[in-house]
Amino acid sequence: MIVSKKEIPSFLDKLISDYQVFAPVQKGSYTLFKQICSGTDAVLDGGITKLPVKEIFFPQSEKLFSYNVTNEGAKLEAPVDDRKKVVFGVRPCDARSLTLLDNVFNNDKYQDPYYLTRRNNTILVGIGCNSPASTCFCTSVNGGPFDTKGLDLLLVDTGDAYVVEPVSDKGKELAEKAGFAAASDADKAAAAKVKEEAVVSCRVNTDGLKAKLDVNFYDPIWDRIHEKCLGCGACTYLCPTCHCFDIVDDAVDCNGCRVRNWDSCAFPLFTLHGSGHNPRSTNKERYRNRIMHKFKYFVDNFNEIACVGCGRCIKNCPVNMDIRVVLEDIRGSEARLDS
Ligand code: SF4
Ligand code: SF4
Numbered sequence: 001m002i003v004s005k006k007e008i009p010s011f012l013d014k015l016i017s018d019y020q021v022f023a024p025v026q027k028g029s030y031t032l033f034k035q036i037c038s039g040t041d042a043v044l045d046g047g048i049t050k051l052p053v054k055e056i057f058f059p060q061s062e063k064l065f066s067y068n069v070t071n072e073g074a075k076l077e078a079p080v081d082d083r084k085k086v087v088f089g090v091r092p093c094d095a096r097s098l099t100l101l102d103n104v105f106n107n108d109k110y111q112d113p114y115y116l117t118r119r120n121n122t123i124l125v126g127i128g129c130n131s132p133a134s135t136c137f138c139t140s141v142n143g144g145p146f147d148t149k150g151l152d153l154l155l156v157d158t159g160d161a162y163v164v165e166p167v168s169d170k171g172k173e174l175a176e177k178a179g180f181a182a183a184s185d186a187d188k189a190a191a192a193k194v195k196e197e198a199v200v201s202c203r204v205n206t207d208g209l210k211a212k213l214d215v216n217f218y219d220p221i222w223d224r225i226h227e228k229c230l231g232c233g234a235c236t237y238l239c240p241t242c243h244c245f246d247i248v249d250d251a252v253d254c255n256g257c258r259v260r261n262w263d264s265c266a267f268p269l270f271t272l273h274g275s276g277h278n279p280r281s282t283n284k285e286r287y288r289n290r291i292m293h294k295f296k297y298f299v300d301n302f303n304e305i306a307c308v309g310c311g312r313c314i315k316n317c318p319v320n321m322d323i324r325v326v327l328e329d330i331r332g333s334e335a336r337l338d339s
Pocket of ligand 2: 235238239240241242294306307308309310311312313314323
């Protein structure tokens with residue numbers, strides 16, 4: 001199937017009458033996913049958005065329920081966001097990040113109703129990356145610029161049009177309903193060429209990284225590797241796979257609500273015990289945890305690296321910490337089992 005770029009705004013306008021539609025919109029010098037009211041608001045050639053798509057499924061701040069306690073008992077009200085959504089213009093790394101987050105929010109021990117209701121009611125339409133940025137390294141962590149994991153439809157930009165490739169039944173249904181024209185052999189060949197020519201120039205060697213992290217918890221490398229890091233948490237907030245949160249009650253007398261907010265392992269308060277003891281009392285322990293969580297603990301738990309190589313942490317770190325350099329450094333370090 002194929003759709004010309006000129007038809008996209010009217011296609012989105014039709015979707016808006018049936019769904020909440022999210023797409024990248026321009027905010028100053030960058031793009032962000034926002035709900036759009038008009039198809040012309042979508043900015044589809046802006047590359048990766050500043051914040052990842054996780055925000056739509058796992059908001060930065062979310063009311064879990066409100067409560068009112070009286071002498072007669074307690075009343076609870078839990079909002080359920082079951083509106084049908086289309087997220088349009090998702091890049092493949094962000095779509096794959098959701099399949100990683102699914103491990104956390106939907107597993108044998110725990111199913112998060114807030115996240116899952118949104119996931120189940122959402123169609124993800126992706127756009128492949130013809131020209132990956134210099135900070136992208138998706139192919140080093142099991143992804144790729146036209147990877148379809150997590151997507152329902154993939155669009156391949158061939159110049160004036162997108163070749164539309166259904167990935168799931170939901171995506172196929174959406175494309176058929178839209179009445180896109182059939183792609184010719186020439187269109188398909190153009191899409192194949194675009195995919196072939198999209199080069200992710202940065203390669204991060206992760207061979208043996210997990211084996212090294214299994215045994216280097218006490219390696220002196222951790223004493224120096226974190227030194228530049230300010231502990232600002234920007235990399236965790238912008239990362240599509242980071243998912244730490246805190247839960248607080250916002251209450252006056254007997255009325256209030258329980259709210260879930262993003263948190264960050266880069267912050268000292270994150271692990272501070274009520275006793276005053278903090279098992280990750282310095283930035284060294286906190287930075288080590290960030291690396292260990294993504295490249296060891298997540299692999300131990302779910303057999304996947306919790307990084308999709310989007311490069312946001314590299315682009316946005318105020319002191320230019322580069323996770324690619326850190327990983328290379330760790331791969332070259334000595335193994336130390338003792339403290
Ligand atoms: S963005 Fe940079 S300085 Fe801030 S916590 Fe992450 S690595 Fe450290
Ligand atoms: S660790 Fe950095 S490169 Fe990897 S997914 Fe998170 S923000 Fe992207």
